[in-house]
Amino acid sequence: MEREENVKTIITVSNLYKLYRVGDSCVRALDGVSFEIREGEFCAIVGTSGSGKSTLLNMLAGLEKPTKGEIIINGCHIEKLKEDELVRFRRENVGFIFQSFHLIGTMNAVENVALPLNFRGEARKVRKAKAERMLDLVNLSKHKKHMPNQMSGGQQQRVGVARALVTDPKIIFADEPTGNLDSHTSEEVMGLMQKVVREQGRTLVMVTHDDHLAEYADRVFHIIDGKIVKIEENLRREREDIKDETD
Amino acid sequence: MRWIDLLRMSISSLRRRKLRTFLTVLGVVIGTASIVVMISLGLGLQQSMYEEVEQSGGTTSLTVTGKMGDGMYTSYSYGMDGTSEEPSQKYVTDDLIEELRGLEHVKSANPVLNVSALALKGRYIGYLDLYGMTPEELKLRNIELEPGGRLPDPDSAELELVVGNGVITNFYEESTGRGYWETGELPDIDFKTDQLFLILDQDAYYSSQNSPSVGLEENTGGETGTVTQTKAPKKHVVHACGVVAGGVDSYNSNSYSVFCDINVLKSTLQKEFRGRAIPGQPTTKSGKPYRQFVYSSASVQADDMDHVEELADTIRSMGYDVSTNIEYINSMKKQFAMVQGVLGGIGAVSLFVAAIGITNTMMMSIYERTKEIGVMKVIGCSLKNIRQMFLLEAAFIGFMGGVVGNILSFIMSAAVNFVVSGESMGVSGKLSYIPPWLALAALGFAVLVGMAAGYFPALRAMRLSPLAAIRNE
Numbered sequence A: 001m002e003r004e005e006n007v008k009t010i011i012t013v014s015n016l017y018k019l020y021r022v023g024d025s026c027v028r029a030l031d032g033v034s035f036e037i038r039e040g041e042f043c044a045i046v047g048t049s050g051s052g053k054s055t056l057l058n059m060l061a062g063l064e065k066p067t068k069g070e071i072i073i074n075g076c077h078i079e080k081l082k083e084d085e086l087v088r089f090r091r092e093n094v095g096f097i098f099q100s101f102h103l104i105g106t107m108n109a110v111e112n113v114a115l116p117l118n119f120r121g122e123a124r125k126v127r128k129a130k131a132e133r134m135l136d137l138v139n140l141s142k143h144k145k146h147m148p149n150q151m152s153g154g155q156q157q158r159v160g161v162a163r164a165l166v167t168d169p170k171i172i173f174a175d176e177p178t179g180n181l182d183s184h185t186s187e188e189v190m191g192l193m194q195k196v197v198r199e200q201g202r203t204l205v206m207v208t209h210d211d212h213l214a215e216y217a218d219r220v221f222h223i224i225d226g227k228i229v230k231i232e233e234n235l236r237r238e239r240e241d242i243k244d245e246t247d
Numbered sequence B: 001m002r003w004i005d006l007l008r009m010s011i012s013s014l015r016r017r018k019l020r021t022f023l024t025v026l027g028v029v030i031g032t033a034s035i036v037v038m039i040s041l042g043l044g045l046q047q048s049m050y051e052e053v054e055q056s057g058g059t060t061s062l063t064v065t066g067k068m069g070d071g072m073y074t075s076y077s078y079g080m081d082g083t084s085e086e087p088s089q090k091y092v093t094d095d096l097i098e099e100l101r102g103l104e105h106v107k108s109a110n111p112v113l114n115v116s117a118l119a120l121k122g123r124y125i126g127y128l129d130l131y132g133m134t135p136e137e138l139k140l141r142n143i144e145l146e147p148g149g150r151l152p153d154p155d156s157a158e159l160e161l162v163v164g165n166g167v168i169t170n171f172y173e174e175s176t177g178r179g180y181w182e183t184g185e186l187p188d189i190d191f192k193t194d195q196l197f198l199i200l201d202q203d204a205y206y207s208s209q210n211s212p213s214v215g216l217e218e219n220t221g222g223e224t225g226t227v228t229q230t231k232a233p234k235k236h237v238v239h240a241c242g243v244v245a246g247g248v249d250s251y252n253s254n255s256y257s258v259f260c261d262i263n264v265l266k267s268t269l270q271k272e273f274r275g276r277a278i279p280g281q282p283t284t285k286s287g288k289p290y291r292q293f294v295y296s297s298a299s300v301q302a303d304d305m306d307h308v309e310e311l312a313d314t315i316r317s318m319g320y321d322v323s324t325n326i327e328y329i330n331s332m333k334k335q336f337a338m339v340q341g342v343l344g345g346i347g348a349v350s351l352f353v354a355a356i357g358i359t360n361t362m363m364m365s366i367y368e369r370t371k372e373i374g375v376m377k378v379i380g381c382s383l384k385n386i387r388q389m390f391l392l393e394a395a396f397i398g399f400m401g402g403v404v405g406n407i408l409s410f411i412m413s414a415a416v417n418f419v420v421s422g423e424s425m426g427v428s429g430k431l432s433y434i435p436p437w438l439a440l441a442a443l444g445f446a447v448l449v450g451m452a453a454g455y456f457p458a459l460r461a462m463r464l465s466p467l468a469a470i471r472n473e
């Protein structure tokens, strides 16, 4: 357990509340959530539908403001940032994988992957090279020129993964990345994400309602009605680490 | 984000919706073209006015005339009636010319003597509007001559004429009284080679013409006085040393004038009317000629356009009438500004309609791309870039519309000029004139209108909540 001390905490959430007012009633989407996520960790947020998973993730990504509480990512209080500062924060620190891929329909795979680099003002040649490397990494070398509607759901989501990774973000957020895929393809994409994240030492926070897929993660947060009820350490990583060390 | 990438994205999103882009651009094309063509019509008018002004001495010239009853310079009056010698009468004399030359801001001052005369050639007779001018003044008028022509020689003993290109239409057959305007045929006269008889004493000519027929009959009736003096007037043999360039139908300010040297004209007149009053010269109460030779007007050149009005006021305070082209230009300018304002306004309305079209197109585009905009925001496209992207799109619509609109304007302008020049004669210059600055200004204006029209949609796109956008399935 001495390793733990070397590993930096990258996300700190303390006492996070999110209330939605709908008419006269008040929905507590998040009800006092606190946790920490360490650098290089693969975390899954699991819960039933309507439990507040997406709300939590959106707030971590700065897409929504919390009603109360603090979110410190990489030393930065993101609940205090303005919208354009949040965009810059996401551009520099965060990659995002969507449930329904959200590729730009008029761009081919390479262009879609290169888009975040475009927003960073990188030159075209550099963008193209990086994007192609990313597509090779997600095993889409043959589909570089394909438009989104010329690809299967699994292929599209792999493009989505490549797009999230291309800017070398510290953190990747994924909201049900396999929600629109069949179970076999889901496994494939999950395996890919796990591999890339491990190899490159990135932090991945993933929302899912599938307990089986959550097994890929190092830690699993169980959330019910806006409260974290259980944090489960997944022993597999520990086991692999031990195996690595004995090798 | 780099500008080139912004531009690329904007253009590609316009290309995605070709028909809609085309229709929106078409609106701007029509708007731009109508503004440009409308204003070009006003400018064409202005241009031809300036050309006219330039031909008649330019913007720095002043014409000084004496202050008198209006009958003074009509050539036929002997000034028997109202010409009592009041001290308020001011004549343009050599003294005045000297005085004018001494004034501040005066570059040159020259007398002009305008008399009318008759010219005979074979069976034709014609009226000439004869202008005696100094060589310097003739040069200033920039008269464009047919090749081979020259200005009158001031040292020549004979009158040498520069004949306007339209003067020939003033000739008619003496027997029938029919000229070019009646018959449509030009009199058989070539000023370049033919000699003319010039008659300065018109009254004498007419009375000598009438005397054989009328005079005989009337004589028996015991007519006294006038008929007795029917000595035929002197016929001066003159020739033209130059003809103003241009056909019979092409009009310029020199078309209907005949120019000669002022001193030759003056001495010819003085010789012919020795002891009598020269037509047009003021007389004293007793009918004696005024002691100094009086010119029709003085032509003054100011050193600078800005001093013209000041100079005009000075000369007016000396008691003379002054007319300048500046005043004409200023009054015309006001009118043209109004005409252009109205014409441009009509054009502007169509560009305004086009602007609404741009706004509409951009709004539609934003609704369609809500999801895309949201995703871009989530993956790190700054608000500024999103705004720029949409503004650029709108500006590009304006730009394309402006360019094509300008091309269309040039075509329409050429067509208008072609039709007008084919149809009517005598219009100098062009009806529609598009200077480069107008084309550029219209282009800039179209881009500006595009951006203004795109501003609100761009703000809207910028403010779209990324969350709402990506939730929107």
Ligand SMILES: Nc1ncnc2c1ncn2[C@@H]1O[C@H](COP(=O)(O)OP(=O)(O)OP(=O)(O)O)[C@@H](O)[C@H]1O
Residues within 6 Å of the ligand: A020, A021, A022, A027, A028, A029, A047, A048, A049, A050, A051, A052, A053, A054, A055, A056, A209
């Ligand atoms: N904009 C909103 N206005 C009002 N209530 C909202 C809003 N967004 C979410 N909620 C409520 O907050 C709660 C949590 O929603 P959330 O989207 O986080 O659920 P989830 O865990 O992601 O569910 P699912 O697995 O179905 O995606 C729900 O009860 C939902 O009704």
Ligand SMILES: [Mg+2]
Residues within 6 Å of the ligand: A053, A054, A055
């Ligand atoms: Mg959800």
